[in-house]
Amino acid sequence: MEGYELAKRVVELALEKKGMDISIVDLRGITSSFDFFVVITGSVDQHVRALADHIRKELSRQGDKPIGYEGANNMKWVLLDYVDVVVHIFDPETRDYYKLESIWNDAKIERME
16 A cells, blocks of 8 residues: 555544544655655543554554654654655644644645544
């Protein structure tokens, strides 16, 4: 699974675990490092962990394993790197502090409900 299709699958998986304030940030043509960010908020550190574990487990079942996994020690900001898609899972305070989407203000941002 690649690009936007993978990003949409991440959104589906996050919604299964009640992920909040989900966005897909389209970075094609802006950076050559990756195509999409998926940004998700978990309510508390246990929720952030549950979201990260669920996404990793379910994508691994379909053959998509992350090449990078960071933030497992504190669960304030977890990053899952799937090459073309990078998943960021934040607790509310950390997401508000870093305002990741505003850094890429020239990108198309799709808010998911």
